[in-house]
Amino acid sequence: MDSHIERILFTAEEVAQRVRELGAEISRDYAGKTPLVVGVLKGAVVFLADLVRVLDIPVEMDFIGAASYRNSTESSREVEVYLCPQVKGRDVLIVEDIVDTGWTLARLRKFLLEQGAASVRVCALLDKPSRRETPVEVEYCGFEIPDCFVVGYGLDYAQRYRNLPFIGVIGKTEE
Ligand code: 5GP
DSSP states (O other): OOOOOOEEEEOOOHHHHHHHHHHHHHHHHTOOHHHHHHHHTTTTTTHHHHHHOOOOOEEEEEEEEEEEOOOTTTEEEEEEEEEOOOHHHHHEEEEEEEESSHHHHHHHHHHHTTTTTTTEEEEEEEEEEGGOOOOOOSSEEEEEOOSSSSBBTOOOOBBSSTTSSEEEEEEEOOO
């Protein structure tokens, strides 16, 4: 185990089981449709790769890129979309690694509807509801977690740990 990981929150097996359950739910809800599954770069890449392989409906895959920063009043976050696929008329399923304050997903959902998406739903692997600053609907949620900083399964700390097969809580590092 990596020395900076304090504890494992969800093992690879626990994540895989939950991803299968989410896949079954999504496949049922989108039966007869071909949704555009849009992963939020970069954290959702690992989750998206596993999720699409347990869906038994036809899907298309693409990615969206967003950078967020506090605005001058510190009361909300600005979210700049730097990469967005063509979504006009599509049923879009946003796939996100984790919902924290909610600003990113709230902005992305609004942005995709403005771009002409026929529908937008959200699938997030993790959710920290106690950190929410703005309401955002998460139709498919893997696990609710307490307020701690997690890494692994796509999630990073300073671009590291994304390749860990489990989700762990990170402790203090010297870096
Ligand atoms: P929000 O806009 O909801 O505050 O931010 C969501 C983004 O914050 C996630 O996509 C992720 O990049 C980052 N984030 C929030 N909490 C964590 C965490 O515990 N670990 C990691 N690695 N990233 C997090």
